[in-house]
Amino acid sequence: MLSQKLHDAMNAQVNAELWSAYLYLSMALDAENKGYKGIANWFHVQFQEEQAHARIFINYLHSRDAKVELKPIEEVPTTWCCPLEMFKQTLEHEKKVTALITNLAHIANEDHDFASINRLTWFIDEQVEEEENARDMIQALEAVEDNKYGMYMLDKELATRTYNVPSPLANSAE
């Protein structure tokens, strides 16, 4: 059985992942409004990934016979000055998510809850990737700076990003 502390923290994490999804959907819409179809696609894929993260926590809580309680999702910003600002906020946000996941792993460790530690290990690896992806995008945008042709080519490249079902969901119907 999950400890009450871990149950509560994982419930809060479902909300945090859905807030992330909402943030990236908002960025996708703003990018689309500004004519960056590729960047909009990148954030739309991110929106799908965050929903998958929430689903993985939901599935895990259910598998441990723990009830999920959905809470209201807080408001998100709706406009950014430019793509670089979106990715800078993405990196800062992902660092906060990494801290939340690390805290969950600490609680699971205190509880000697090895099943939870195993599930959280996937998220720990995922956060390394999330932060790296955001940093790569910041680097690419800083390299392009005000070069319109470079921005056009980068946007075209980002249009090719596709959503892949994360491995913890690969064998489920979700």
Ligand code: MG
């Ligand atoms: Mg996430």
